[in-house]
Amino acid sequence: MIAYLVRRLLGVAGVLLAICAVTFVIFYLLPADPAAAACGKTCSPERLAEVRRFMGLDQPLWRQFGDYLTGIFAGRELGSGPHAIPCGFPCLGYSYENALPVWDLLMDRLPVSVSLAFGAACLWLVLGLGAGVTAALRKGGLLDRTLMVGAVATASLPVYFTAVMLLYGLVRLTGLLPYPAYVPLTDDPLAWAANLLLPWIALALLYAAMYARQSRSSMIETMAQPYIRTARAKGLPARTVVVKHGLRSAMMPVLTLFGMDLGALLAGAVITESIFGIPGVGRLFFDALQRSDQPVVLGVTLLAAFFIVAANVVIDLLYAVVDPRVRN
Amino acid sequence: MSRRTRMLSASLSTSLALALLGACTAQGGGDRDPDGRQPGVATGTVIGGTPKRGGTLTVLSNQDFAHLDPARNWVMPTMDFGTRLIYRTLTTFRAEPGKKGSEIVPDLATDLGRSSDGGRTWTFTLKPGLVYEDGTPIRARDIKYNVERSFAPDLAGGPDYAQRYLADTEGYAGPLDGKHLDSIRTPDDRTIVFSLRRPVAEFSYTVTLPTFSPVPASREKGVQYDLRPFSSGPYRVESYARGKKLVLVRNTHWDAATDPVRKAYPDRIVVIQGLKGGQIDDRIIESAGVDASAVEWSDLQPSSVAKVLPKPGIRQRLSAERTGCTDMLALNTSRAPFDDPKLRLAMQYAVDKEAQVTANGGPALNDVATAYLPPSLTGGRAAAPVHDGPATGDVKKAEKLLAEAGRAGGFDTTITVSTGDKTRAEALQQSLSRVGIRLRIETVDPSVYYDTIGDTAGAPDMAISGWCPDYPSAATFLPFVFDGRTIKPKGNQGNVSQFRDKAVERRMDEIAAMADATAANKAWTALDREIQRTSPAVPLLWERKPLLVGDNIAGAFGHPSWTGQFDFAAIGLKDPSRSRG
Numbered sequence: 008m009i010a011y012l013v014r015r016l017l018g019v020a021g022v023l024l025a026i027c028a029v030t031f032v033i034f035y036l037l038p039a040d041p042a043a044a045a046c047g048k049t050c051s052p053e054r055l056a057e058v059r060r061f062m063g064l065d066q067p068l069w070r071q072f073g074d075y076l077t078g079i080f081a082g083r084e085l086g087s088g089p090h091a092i093p094c095g096f097p098c099l100g101y102s103y104e105n106a107l108p109v110w111d112l113l114m115d116r117l118p119v120s121v122s123l124a125f126g127a128a129c130l131w132l133v134l135g136l137g138a139g140v141t142a143a144l145r146k147g148g149l150l151d152r153t154l155m156v157g158a159v160a161t162a163s164l165p166v167y168f169t170a171v172m173l174l175y176g177l178v179r180l181t182g183l184l185p186y187p188a189y190v191p192l193t194d195d196p197l198a199w200a201a202n203l204l205l206p207w208i209a210l211a212l213l214y215a216a217m218y219a220r221q222s223r224s225s226m227i228e229t230m231a232q233p234y235i236r237t238a239r240a241k242g243l244p245a246r247t248v249v250v251k252h253g254l255r256s257a258m259m260p261v262l263t264l265f266g267m268d269l270g271a272l273l274a275g276a277v278i279t280e281s282i283f284g285i286p287g288v289g290r291l292f293f294d295a296l297q298r299s300d301q302p303v304v305l306g307v308t309l310l311a312a313f314f315i316v317a318a319n320v321v322i323d324l325l326y327a328v329v330d331p332r333v334r335n
Numbered sequence: 336m337s338r339r340t341r342m343l344s345a346s347l348s349t350s351l352a353l354a355l356l357g358a359c360t361a362q363g364g365g366d367r368d369p370d371g372r373q374p375g376v377a378t379g380t381v382i383g384g385t386p387k388r389g390g391t392l393t394v395l396s397n398q399d400f401a402h403l404d405p406a407r408n409w410v411m412p413t414m415d416f417g418t419r420l421i422y423r424t425l426t427t428f429r430a431e432p433g434k435k436g437s438e439i440v441p442d443l444a445t446d447l448g449r450s451s452d453g454g455r456t457w458t459f460t461l462k463p464g465l466v467y468e469d470g471t472p473i474r475a476r477d478i479k480y481n482v483e484r485s486f487a488p489d490l491a492g493g494p495d496y497a498q499r500y501l502a503d504t505e506g507y508a509g510p511l512d513g514k515h516l517d518s519i520r521t522p523d524d525r526t527i528v529f530s531l532r533r534p535v536a537e538f539s540y541t542v543t544l545p546t547f548s549p550v551p552a553s554r555e556k557g558v559q560y561d562l563r564p565f566s567s568g569p570y571r572v573e574s575y576a577r578g579k580k581l582v583l584v585r586n587t588h589w590d591a592a593t594d595p596v597r598k599a600y601p602d603r604i605v606v607i608q609g610l611k612g613g614q615i616d617d618r619i620i621e622s623a624g625v626d627a628s629a630v631e632w633s634d635l636q637p638s639s640v641a642k643v644l645p646k647p648g649i650r651q652r653l654s655a656e657r658t659g660c661t662d663m664l665a666l667n668t669s670r671a672p673f674d675d676p677k678l679r680l681a682m683q684y685a686v687d688k689e690a691q692v693t694a695n696g697g698p699a700l701n702d703v704a705t706a707y708l709p710p711s712l713t714g715g716r717a718a719a720p721v722h723d724g725p726a727t728g729d730v731k732k733a734e735k736l737l738a739e740a741g742r743a744g745g746f747d748t749t750i751t752v753s754t755g756d757k758t759r760a761e762a763l764q765q766s767l768s769r770v771g772i773r774l775r776i777e778t779v780d781p782s783v784y785y786d787t788i789g790d791t792a793g794a795p796d797m798a799i800s801g802w803c804p805d806y807p808s809a810a811t812f813l814p815f816v817f818d819g820r821t822i823k824p825k826g827n828q829g830n831v832s833q834f835r836d837k838a839v840e841r842r843m844d845e846i847a848a849m850a851d852a853t854a855a856n857k858a859w860t861a862l863d864r865e866i867q868r869t870s871p872a873v874p875l876l877w878e879r880k881p882l883l884v885g886d887n888i889a890g891a892f893g894h895p896s897w898t899g900q901f902d903f904a905a906i907g908l909k910d911p912s913r914s915r916g
Contacts, residue, residue: 043826047409047492049815050826057488057508089511090489092557103489105399105577106561115576179617186618188607189579284397284610286579294399294578294609 015323019316026312027305031072034301040064044299045103061086062103075100099309100302104295109306112291116275117310119189120287123210123280124272126203128265130211135218136261140254142219143226154219162216170209170282177205187283206283210276214268222261229257255329262329263322270318274311381432382652383889386907390914392601392888393625395615396608396632399578404561405545406484407493411803412632415897418545419597419904420570420583420604425459425478425527425542430596430904432656432892434715437807439540440595443473443549443567447539454534454850455502459542461525462593467551468566468586475521477549482519483510485546489558494544494805502532511557536852537808543896544805569599581606600890600907601914612636619883620649627887628914630901635881637696643883644699652886654901655879656893659711660803661704662695662876663816664763665788665831667796672746679870681736683722684729687766691875692726694762700881704874707816708863711895712809717877718860721867733770745771751795752776753784759799789827799875800831803898808852809859814843817866834871887913 042059043050050058059065063074063085077083078098085092085101094101099109138158142151161169177184187205190198229235230253238248275289284290288307295303401410408417418424427442429435441447444459451458465473482497484490487509498504502518518530535541554565563572569591570583583604591599616639618626635643635653643649666673666682673679688703695701703726706718724732737743745767752760757778764774777795779787788798805811815821819835827833842862849855867874880899884891889909893899908914 045491047495049495049828050491054488054491058491061488086489089513090487090557092559103558104401106404106558107577112577115579174614179621186614188610282611284614286609290609291578 012324015320019320022316023309023312027076027309028072030305030308031075032068034305035068035071041103041299041301061090099306102295102300102303104298104300105303109302112303113288113306113310116286116288116291117273118191119285120273120275120280120289122189122192122199122203123206123276123285123287124269126200126207127210127214127272128269130207131214131218132265134211134215136222138215138219139222140226140249140257143223143230143257144249146227151223155223158216158219160216161212162220164212166209166213166278167282169212170206170279173205173209174283187285189285189287203285206276206279206285209283210272210279218261218264221264222257225260226253226257229253232256259326259330262325266318266322266325267315270315271311273314273318274307380892381889381905382654382884382891383887383909386598386600386889386905386909387911388600388907389602390628390908390911391603391605391625392906392908392914393629394604394606394632395610395618395626395629396606397610397612397615398633399608400581402492402561403564403575404490404493404558405548405550405564406481406487406490407561408545409492409494411898412900414545415894415900416903417564418543418548419568419902421564421566421568421572422545422548423465423567423594423597424545424548426539427543427596428894428896430598430894430902432902433895436895436902437711437715439543442543442594442596443478444542448542450534450538450850454536454538454848455531457529457531457535457538459527459529461527463525464590465567465593466588466590467549468571468588470588471551472524473549473567474524474551475527476524477551478527478547479516479519479521480510480552480555481548481550482546483507483516484550484555485509486516487511490560494546496541496544496805497546500529500531500533500535500538500541502530510552511555534848534850535810536847536849536855537806537810539852540806540808569594569597570604578609580608597904598890598907600905601911604903606632613638616642616883619652619885622652622885622887625914627885628908630884630888630891630906631882635883639883640696640881649883652884652888653881654884654891654893654899655700655881656895656899657702657710658803658878658880658898659709659807659895660801660878660898661707661709661812661874662799662801662878663704663707664873664875665798665800666870666872667794667798667831667833668835668871669791669794669833672742672748673796675740676869677736677740678742678746680722680868681733681740681770682873683867683870684724684733684736685767685770685772686763686873686875687728687769688726688875690727690762690766691759694759695876695878700879702877702879704877706863707866707872707874708809708812708860709804709877711807712804712812712856713860713863714856718863721864728766728769730769737770745773747773747775748796749775749777750797750799751784751787752778752799753781754778755781756799785828786826788831789823789825791822791824791827791833794827794831794833798831800872802829806896809856809863810847813859813862813866814847817871818843832871834866836866836869839866 042055042062042064046055046058063071078094082096082098083094085094092101094108097110101108102112105112138154142154145151178186184205185202187202190202192199235252238252275287275292277289277293280287280289281293292307400413402408403417405417405422408414423442425442425444426439426447429438429440443461443465445462448457448459461475467473485493485497486507507516520528549567562575566586569586569589571586573582573584575581585602612633613636615631616636619629619631620642643653666679668674692698692701692703705720710717750760760776764776767774788794802812802816815829817830817834818840822830822833846855846858880893887909890905890907891901894902
């Protein structure tokens with residue numbers, strides 16, 4: 008098991024390094040010039056050259072990449088002499104637009120995105136699995152068909168549509184909820200939840216529909232397995248058959264899906280955060296793109312990659328818990 | 336300055352046109368004030384009367400500030416915010432609406448500066464007893480220090496007037512290396528002397544820019560100064576989470592007796608950032624709870640205009656001051672067909688400017704431009720047109736000029752616009768087709784628009800381009816837009832027409848060297864007319880900036896010097912006790 012874990016973690020490091028390199032090269036080749044953006048409107052060529060030198064953009068690509076990697080593990084100083092900016096471990100570069108190290112910016116925004124992702128995930132798991140399993144157990148019935156038509160309809164609505172509809176219905180028309188504005192959990196848990204409820208619902212609706220369909224088909228497949236028939240035949244209560252034998256193995260594919268989705272969402276939901284004005288990682292990414300703030304774009308990309316890869320590792324380990332066959 | 340302001344307005348046009356057309360019909364179109372056709376309160380009026388001292392003013396914003404560091408702050412509304420609340424400058428604009436707002440008064444200085452050496456040397460004396468937020472004195476060398484900072488490559492992006500005007504700055508890269516400029520002298524703590532490379536008549540205006548505010552060397556934090564500028568104004572930064580929230584509280588050391596301009600009514604100013612534009616509009620329209628004490632930072636969204644204009648109660652909370660920018664149709668003079676002045680002249684008569692007004696949001700938010708220089712630079716009035724005739728164009732005259740140029744049947748030409756301006760390009764296409772000019776429209780994404788039209792080799796025949804003066808002096812307008820020596824092969828921003836005229840350039844140098852600001856202004860206005868005769872661009876529109884306030888806001892007016900953004904020196908609350916809800 009330990010050897011397995013070590014092997015997996017080395018694999019993770021390799022994947023992250025590859026993503027880092029590819030992203031770095033892509034940005035290097037892009038026509039957008041962060042130095043020109045920082046230099047402003049009436050920038051002379053001489054001044055632009057100075058700004059490039061200060062930002063380290065005059066260095067060859069391999070050198071920039073080497074410095075970047077060193078910074079992640081050991082921290083580094085950007086620039087030299089009196090202009091130098093300290094950027095401690097783990098240095099993911101420096102946002103000249105925000106005058107802050109990228110790592111600080113990410114850590115500032117991460118709690119927001121984590122709040123958004125976990126809240127939404129709880130909602131969609133309850134809604135999606137509930138609907139999916141219920142539909143599967145009543146396969147072909149009216150309830151099944153109603154739920155699945157509902158799921159297809161919800162899944163086909165883009166989040167920017169549902170978000171606007173929810174805003175209109177729950178905020179403007181009825182005033183049930185406030186206009187979302189992020190309040191940290193530690194400040195006021197109630198306000199935290201009240202403000203995030205709307206984005207939670209918007210995100211959850213989208214995912215719940217997918218999960219309902221996925222868990223339904225998976226559940227139907229499992230319930231048709233011979234061992235379920237055996238379980239029923241030996242007289243186990245229906246509840247035990249469904250929950251312990253059926254649901255447990257039907258959840259395997261759903262779990263995989265969930266790991267990927269949650270991982271991706273942790274690094275920010277760009278559209279949802281923008282529509283509801285939630286200052287999470289997604290919104291940071293969106294603003295950075297618009298301002299050619301490449302270090303931030305690179306940082307968020309890496310963070311997203313990290314979460315997805317990490318989620319995969321966690322899911323693989325969870326397999327062992329859910330599926331006794333993997334343990335042996 | 337042009338770019339960012341234009342970027343914002345470029346996205347406005349299309350849907351705004353539709354919204355306003357609807358709104359105007361609903362009003363019967365007869366609601367015009369003496370100033371023109373303002374949709375909200377008239378120019379020169381203040382929304383909500385005089386504020387009471389105290390309370391919390393909330394600013395709802397869809398974005399972060401570009402830079403609050405005074406050496407780097409060069410976006411119009413942010414310059415307003417910074418210089419009115421956090422840092423003071425040598426001189427500043429009056430906190431009054433309308434024409435009076437364009438007048439300058441001494442701020443840190445005792446007067447508007449004394450020039451000698453024919454306008455090449457400018458001396459300012461600081462008022463006695465000026466202090467920072469920690470009670471330490473503001474010294475002349477601190478202003479010198481901040482001007483020097485604006486040369487540092489790591490503090491780029493700010494106004495570049497110090498680099499343009501100061502003498503002997505070759506190769507200077509800021510004070511962080513311990514090097515200082517000889518062209519700024521501070522013989523004592525209250526005197527600062529600037530030596531310029533040429534006479535600058537309007538230097539009293541130049542020092543309204545945030546570059547000319549004090550930063551003590553002991554507070555230097557390089558790029559990180561941006562996060563917490565040290566206060567010399569009525570408020571200091573309590574907290575700033577970039578892209579999320581900025582909280583300003585009173586600077587108790589600021590002394591109103593030394594400051595004739597800033598009223599500093601609210602106790603706290605909270606800027607909430609990263610909100611969605613349309614939701615900001617809805618919140619302020621509803622004006623419920625704390626939102627009653629809120630103003631919006633960015634323009635009212637096109638989709639919200641129809642929710643405001645038909646309702647008198649909400650409409651009277653709308654400010655729509657002139658932006659002070661001129662929107663032009665730049666004609667590419669570097670090659671055929673528009674290298675022919677006759678043909679360019681024909682364009683002045685062929686274009687239907689009224690159609691441009693309609694396509695850009697209607698008469699409520701636009702006036703027809705009659706000159707390159709906006710009214711704020713020509714004594715507060717629109718200049719008399721050089722090319723007379725109706726705003727809808729003069730087809731006969733255009734046809735005659737085309738015939739004289741040997742293009743009687745019209746010709747083929749192209750225009751590149753950003754996606755938001757497509758409706759405007761189509762209106763243009765229609766008006767030009769009246770005289771047989773066949774216009775092909777190419778649209779590009781707003782994010783690459785300025786790079787596309789700024790690439791001189793591949794530039795289209797025509798482009799829609801705007802310019803905003805940095806302060807009310809034509810010296811911050813005409814030389815940026817029509818001086819052939821400023822043309823760059825890539826990233827060419829001001830002189831989009833690629834207009835090169837030796838006589839005009841010589842005249843610009845002569846006027847720039849004039850020591851008498853009034854005479855210089857007259858000369859600029861005359862030069863504007865002169866340039867219009869060779870017609871490198873067709874002046875199209877003077878736009879307005881629509882901003883809404885909550886119903887507990889008082890003292891709100893769009894300031895003419897900062898593209899119609901609210902003057903933060905004078906804004907406050909009607910009933911401060913309501914703001915803590």
